[in-house]
Amino acid sequence: MRNLLRSTVLAVLCWVAHSSAQDMPRMVVYNVRALGMGGAAVAVAGEDNVFFFNPALLTTLRYARFNLVDLSLRANTHALNQYRFYQDHRDQLNNISRLSTDELNGLYREALDAAQRQAIVGVEGPVPIHFLSRHLGLGVFSAGQATYEIFAGATGIPLLDARLQGDMQVMALLAHTFSAGPRGRAGDLSIGVSGKYLKRWLTRKTKNISGFSNNESLHFYRGQSIGVDVGAFYTLNRRLHFGATLYDLFATPFKWNVKGATLDNPVPADKISPSYRLGMVYRPGIKFKKLFYNLTLALDFDEPFTGDDTFFKTVHLGTEAQLTPLLAARAGFNQGYPAVGVGLNLYVIRADYAFYGEEMGKFAGQTAAWNHAVRVQVGF
Numbered sequence: 001m002r003n004l005l006r007s008t009v010l011a012v013l014c015w016v017a018h019s020s021a022q023d024m025p026r027m028v029v030y031n032v033r034a035l036g037m038g039g040a041a042v043a044v045a046g047e048d049n050v051f052f053f054n055p056a057l058l059t060t061l062r063y064a065r066f067n068l069v070d071l072s073l074r075a076n077t078h079a080l081n082q083y084r085f086y087q088d089h090r091d092q093l094n095n096i097s098r099l100s101t102d103e104l105n106g107l108y109r110e111a112l113d114a115a116q117r118q119a120i121v122g123v124e125g126p127v128p129i130h131f132l133s134r135h136l137g138l139g140v141f142s143a144g145q146a147t148y149e150i151f152a153g154a155t156g157i158p159l160l161d162a163r164l165q166g167d168m169q170v171m172a173l174l175a176h177t178f179s180a181g182p183r184g185r186a187g188d189l190s191i192g193v194s195g196k197y198l199k200r201w202l203t204r205k206t207k208n209i210s211g212f213s214n215n216e217s218l219h220f221y222r223g224q225s226i227g228v229d230v231g232a233f234y235t236l237n238r239r240l241h242f243g244a245t246l247y248d249l250f251a252t253p254f255k256w257n258v259k260g261a262t263l264d265n266p267v268p269a270d271k272i273s274p275s276y277r278l279g280m281v282y283r284p285g286i287k288f289k290k291l292f293y294n295l296t297l298a299l300d301f302d303e304p305f306t307g308d309d310t311f312f313k314t315v316h317l318g319t320e321a322q323l324t325p326l327l328a329a330r331a332g333f334n335q336g337y338p339a340v341g342v343g344l345n346l347y348v349i350r351a352d353y354a355f356y357g358e359e360m361g362k363f364a365g366q367t368a369a370w371n372h373a374v375r376v377q378v379g380f
Helices: 002-019 032-036 055-060 077-088 090-094 101-115
Strands: 065-076 119-124 129-132 136-152 158-178 189-208 221-235 240-251 275-282 293-302 315-322 327-334 337-345 349-359 368-379
Touching: 032 315, 032 327, 032 337, 032 349, 032 368, 055 136, 055 158, 055 189, 055 221, 055 240, 065 077, 077 090, 077 101, 077 119, 077 368, 090 101, 101 136, 101 158, 119 368, 327 349
Parallel strands: none
Antiparallel strands: 065 119, 065 129, 065 368, 119 136, 129 136, 136 158, 158 189, 189 221, 221 240, 240 275, 275 293, 293 315, 315 327, 327 337, 337 349, 349 368
């Protein structure tokens, strides 16, 4: 049995490594609770991590939940700085054709100094509607992301490289627990499966900033894909838990509408390749007077053996503690950068905030981006 398990794991890792040569990212609705914990999620019990991190966590739910509204907003500090730059130079940018050569060159220099960083703005919802019970989950999710960067062109005129992505995904989840321990949950193994239908829109535009107009035309690629995720959640004892998920075990290729493709908006990759995530959680069972309780320590590895990134970029480490029954505090390290967060649970209304660092390069410490994220849920 042990040799069979070892062979299965090795085969999966080889398959994932072989399949990820040229692909697209899967859709993820960012879990602000996990972001405040450094991104650790795959073994952290709770409804926040079920749909996009581990379907086996369905079995950890105590009560059914029906969410009517689920809205998340994310923006990195580069986007906020560039917005302030636009506000400060709005008149010049709106009347760029009237500027003198010296004024235009000065504006270009200031734009490159202030905006030569990748800015990211993301919105999830308010469409996300989902229902969760202990063994069944159903949901509809929407997400949009704008990524843009200004850099110096060959002629010295700043170029704006902008990318827009919109996703809508329908998901259905099933999970079951195989009881094995002498004391109920000790030794239990839960397996979860999620089927998903993804509709995606993509576009890209690269142009010098003086050439953009208010009625700029965009060509959107439209495609769809069907995928399957498989997750596992193992309870060694009441304090130590393990989780693992294989994403897009099966995924159909995208069939893009290629009519209208341009050099600055090439046809995207046509598939979402398999990926995986491993994690563990330790609950020490300690509390400090009346300051905190229900302490959770979590550790995730996002494709640590087969991805293109260095090992430390795959590490997500975090903790969560209850300060009161309604208020939780979080902290951690996301790819080597600190993260902090807070959560407010009013049962019908839930709100979460996180501030976290993210690595935009290939290895930890290369190119940092600092992000704000907020999420509001309404349900019962």
